[in-house]
């Protein structure tokens with residue numbers, strides 16, 4: 001199939017605006033997919049949407065330049081592979097729109113040291129990267145606020161770990177608006193209807209994570225079907241033996257959640273379908289459902305990643321459309337602060 005690109009922006013003004021970003025920090029997991037990315041596709045059908053690869057955020061921890069460059073394009077390809085349409089959504093790379101860095105600087109001056117010191121992610125990351133507690137890591141939520149406020153986003157789909165950052169974005173917007181009059185839309189978090197929280201396959205009390213040292217704990221979006229089947233089959237369960245949702249059954253609850261997301265079946269329906277059947281049968285069904293869920297994403301990705309020229313074209317068009325909106329907001333904010341516009 002030929003990749004083509006439509007260069008006329010087809011955004012309408014009336015719909016609510018939604019924005020989200022993903023860091024280019026390696027191949028996402030099934031958890032990232034079911035918990036966030038799959039919903040982005042649904043949201044893009046309903047709202048005016050913008051999605052970015054948050055590469056500026058990535059350098060708050062040390063990156064290998066070669067690897068970073070590769071991962072930025074991989075994540076861009078992934079955004080298209082999950083079904084986002086560059087003719088419908090603005091899809092761009094954060095660093096291609098300088099307004100993000102510019103507004104972030106301004107907002108830094110409207111954010112208090114004390115507020116940032118309370119951010120739990122900063123506290124965690126200063127421990128896990130104790131040799132590189134840089135100012136960017138500290139100011140990370142301000143850059144995120146700039147991302148959101150530049151697009152006047154009404155809604156921001158975020159996971160639980162980013163909720164505190166969204167709160168700060170709201171506080172910064174309210175503060176700026178109360179000093180200078182209405183400048184920024186105050187964003188609301190968007191909590192998905194089927195907010196899947198996928199847990200580790202090896203320790204179902206912990207969130208599934210791509211940085212899990214045990215690769216059996218997570219399924220990567222691009223794992224081969226055989227690998228997916230193997231990982232699901234070796235998922236930790238319990239010795240009780242019944243497929244139903246219940247206390248002390250974290251492993252089975254997790255697999256049921258995954259199965260439910262892939263098939264649309266409710267927990268009760270799943271329990272009914274697997275009544276009298278063992279975990280072996282259930283795991284095989286879950287594995288197959290996951291394979292089929294990820295298959296089109298992987299196939300489309302494999303095609304896209306080979307077409308770097310097309311990806312660059314998408315990024316260029318995205319940057320152009322994103323800049324138009326972002327610069328409008330940046331100029332507005334700069335004027336209010338007292339800058340002389342060039």
Ligand code: TRP
Pocket residue numbers: 019020021022023054057143144147148156157158162
């Ligand atoms: N900090 C987010 C994460 O790591 C990524 C991100 C950057 C983001 N800018 C954003 C998410 C703006 C939503 C809106 O997951």
